[in-house]
Amino acid sequence: MRSFYLNKIVYYIGGAIALLYIISYFQPVYYPIASLLLMLLLIAVLADTLLIYSKKKGIIATRTVPDRLSIGDENKISLHLFNNYAYPVAVSVIDELPVQFQERSWIRKATIPGNQSITIDYYLKPLTRGEYLFEAIHVMAVAPLRLTTRMFTIDAKKSTKVYPSFVQMRRFQLLAISNRLQDAGVKKTPKLGHSMEFDNIKEYVRGDDYRTINWKATGRKGSIMVNNYTDEKSQQIICVINKGRVMKMPFEGMTLLDYAINASLVLANLSIVKQDKAGLITFAENQDSFIPADKRPGQMNLLLETLYKQQTRYLEADYEKLYATVRNKITSRSLLVLFTNFESIEGLQRELPVLKRMAHYHLLLVVIFENTAIKELIESSASNLEEVYIKTIAEKFAHEKRLMVKELQQNGILGILTTPQQLTVNTINKYLELKNRAWI
Numbered sequence: 001m002r003s004f005y006l007n008k009i010v011y012y013i014g015g016a017i018a019l020l021y022i023i024s025y026f027q028p029v030y031y032p033i034a035s036l037l038l039m040l041l042l043i044a045v046l047a048d049t050l051l052i053y054s055k056k057k058g059i060i061a062t063r064t065v066p067d068r069l070s071i072g073d074e075n076k077i078s079l080h081l082f083n084n085y086a087y088p089v090a091v092s093v094i095d096e097l098p099v100q101f102q103e104r105s106w107i108r109k110a111t112i113p114g115n116q117s118i119t120i121d122y123y124l125k126p127l128t129r130g131e132y133l134f135e136a137i138h139v140m141a142v143a144p145l146r147l148t149t150r151m152f153t154i155d156a157k158k159s160t161k162v163y164p165s166f167v168q169m170r171r172f173q174l175l176a177i178s179n180r181l182q183d184a185g186v187k188k189t190p191k192l193g194h195s196m197e198f199d200n201i202k203e204y205v206r207g208d209d210y211r212t213i214n215w216k217a218t219g220r221k222g223s224i225m226v227n228n229y230t231d232e233k234s235q236q237i238i239c240v241i242n243k244g245r246v247m248k249m250p251f252e253g254m255t256l257l258d259y260a261i262n263a264s265l266v267l268a269n270l271s272i273v274k275q276d277k278a279g280l281i282t283f284a285e286n287q288d289s290f291i292p293a294d295k296r297p298g299q300m301n302l303l304l305e306t307l308y309k310q311q312t313r314y315l316e317a318d319y320e321k322l323y324a325t326v327r328n329k330i331t332s333r334s335l336l337v338l339f340t341n342f343e344s345i346e347g348l349q350r351e352l353p354v355l356k357r358m359a360h361y362h363l364l365l366v367v368i369f370e371n372t373a374i375k376e377l378i379e380s381s382a383s384n385l386e387e388v389y390i391k392t393i394a395e396k397f398a399h400e401k402r403l404m405v406k407e408l409q410q411n412g413i414l415g416i417l418t419t420p421q422q423l424t425v426n427t428i429n430k431y432l433e434l435k436n437r438a439w440i
Contacts, residue, residue, distance in 0.1 A: 004049070005149040007142070013041055045147050052143035052150045055084050059091065059112075061137045061154045069132065069160055070167040072254055072262060074123040079137065081120065083112035090142040093120060096135030100128055126162040127253035129261075129308055134158040164307045165262040168424065169269045169300075176273045200228045235440045236279060236293040236334035237271040237431070238362075239264035240326075243284040243310060244317030246341040249369070251420040256369050259420040260339035261307045263367075263427050267337065268303050270428060274435065279334075280306060285315040287325045293334065319354040326358055335363045335440045337427065342368060348404050356411050363440055365414040367427060368405065372419055374398050 017037050024031035052058065064078040083089050093108045101124065108120050126132065139152040201217050204224035217225035241247075241264060247257040268278035272295045279293030280303055289306050291299075317340070326336065336358060342348040358364050377394040380387075401417055408415035414434075418426040434440050 003151045003153070005140070005151065006045070007147055007149055010041070010045060010147050013037075017041065044145055048143040048145040048147040051087075051145075052141060052148060057152075058084050058150070059089070059139045059141050059152045060084065061093070061139055061152070061156065063095070063134060063137060063156045063158060065134060065158050065160050067160060068166070069124070069126050069162045070165050071126055071129055071162050071258060072165050073167040074125050077122055077124055079108075079120040079122075080117060081110070081112055081139065082117040083114060086114045087144055088113050090146075092140040094138040094140070095122075096137070097124070098132035098134060100126065100130075100132055127258075129162050129164065129258070129310075132160050132162055134160070161308065163304060164258075164265045166265070166304065168262055169266050172266045172424075172428070173269050173273060176270055201225050202228050234295070235276045235435075236330070236332060237267065237276050237440075238279040238281060238293055238330060238334050238336050239268060240281045240283070240322070240336055240338040241310070242317045242338070242340035243282055243288060243313055245312070245314050246317075246343060247339075248312045248314070249341070249371075251372060254420075255312055256341060256420060257310065257312045259369075259423050260367075261310060263424040264337075264339065265303065265307060266424050267427055267431060269300055271431065272299065276435075276440075278303065279330075281322070281325060282306075282310055283317060283322045283325070284313045285318050285321075287321050290325060290329060292329070319351045323354050323358055327361065330362065333362055335365065335431070335434065337431070338364065338366045340366065340368065342404055345400050345403055345407065348407060352407070352411060355408070355413055359411070359413045363414070363434070365416065365430060365434075366408055367416045367418065367423070368401065369423070370401060370417055370419045371397065372421075375419075 017034050020030055020034040020037070024034055060082040062080045064080065066075060069075045077095075079093060079095060081091065081093065088111055090111045091109070093110070095106060095108075097103045097106055108122070110118055110120060112118050135157060137154045137156045139154070141150050141152060143149065201214055202225065203221075204213070204226050208226050210226075212226045212228075214225050214227050241257070241260050243257060247255060247260065249256050251259065264280065268280070271278045275295065277293035277295045278299060280289060280291040282288040289310070291302060291306060330336075338355075342351075355364060355366065374394045374397050377391055378398060380391070382388040382391050405415040405417045414430070416426055416430055
């Protein structure tokens with residue numbers, strides 16, 4: 001009986017019959033009519049119930065969920081419904097989504113033809129990493145006369161994990177391979193100098209330097225062939241991620257740590273595509289994870305699995321321990337991309353001596369996040385004295401952020417001030433600029 005429901009029309013008709021019984025108290029001629037209608041309603045409900053319960057498994061439902069979901073991206077989920085009845089059935093589908101989405105009104109409606117199947121696709125955008133559990137699928141099937149509904153509950157438990165944005169990583173990888181990074185907003189930086197060490201001959205693709213065309217090979221092949229020269233390769237790119245309190249700040253549902261992890265994954269993958277070596281350091285009050293720079297085939301999977309586990313902590317990060325790790329474990333000069341944040345210029349100045357020592361041995365790039373909420377306050381108009389004070393304080397904080405970048409530059413440290421939304425593109429732009437200028 002838990003799966004049996006009467007539809008609203010039954011209550012409407014029942015209410016009308018009840019009203020007719022009341023009227024028959026004053027006009028007895030209506031009593032037989034009301035009794036006949038009640039009998040017909042009961043027969044119709046019984047027939048409708050027998051039809052919808054004629055098969056034990058009238059509706060079969062399955063769910064297709066990827067083994068890994070990508071954080072911050074739209075991930076496709078598919079529900080497959082098969083109708084075992086000979087007649088079309090109108091259904092309402094309720095999928096029990098993982099608790100992380102806090103979705104309590106998810107429902108999809110459809111009509112399934114007799115003895116046929118349909119697929120319902122929908123998309124989920126997870127905002128936190130970790131394990132997600134999908135529960136049962138509930139299908140409310142309406143009987144042919146539309147008087148009753150039967151609920152089918154299909155046990156479809158499925159556990160999946162949300163990883164750093166591998167969708168974004170693959171997108172940038174494909175653009176890099178096809179020499180179309182400009183389509184993602186990456187600036188094209190002119191290369192200073194050109195290595196003349198011959199590597200191989202390959203077919204021309206858009207973006208290749210026409211001055212490298214090999215006319216003899218072109219004549220033999222019948223298509224345009226170009227000489228491929230080697231660039232500076234196997235430079236070490238180390239992404240250093242701060243997991244301290246300052247990286248807990250949210251932006252559009254995700255923390256700054258999540259944005260830093262996504263950008264690190266894309267940067268590491270792109271550097272391997274560019275024949276450089278990629279590594280990783282995460283730290284907070286202690287040094288947490290260290291992956292030596294490498295470009296072997298399993299490096300990206302190792303980085304992905306390591307980044308999946310990272311969580312923010314509420315303690316202050318210890319830059320002295322970070323320096324000890326860098327000094328002891330990274331023996332050759334590398335590009336260190338430090339994803340962190342400073343709340344004030346004084347906070348930066350406290351850590352500046354350590355940053356200068358790291359910059360003495362390596363090329364250090366410090367990535368600082370711009371507070372978008374403050375930016376919105378600055379751009380808004382002030383209508384009273386209190387809002388003027390708030391806007392003035394916001395402008396002071398924004399000015400301090402710009403001063404931090406200048407302070408870094410004055411001490412021989414590269415700096416980027418970026419919004420979380422533009423973090424990946426701005427970091428890649430800086431990496432390609434440094435590579436083209438032969439700084440790494």
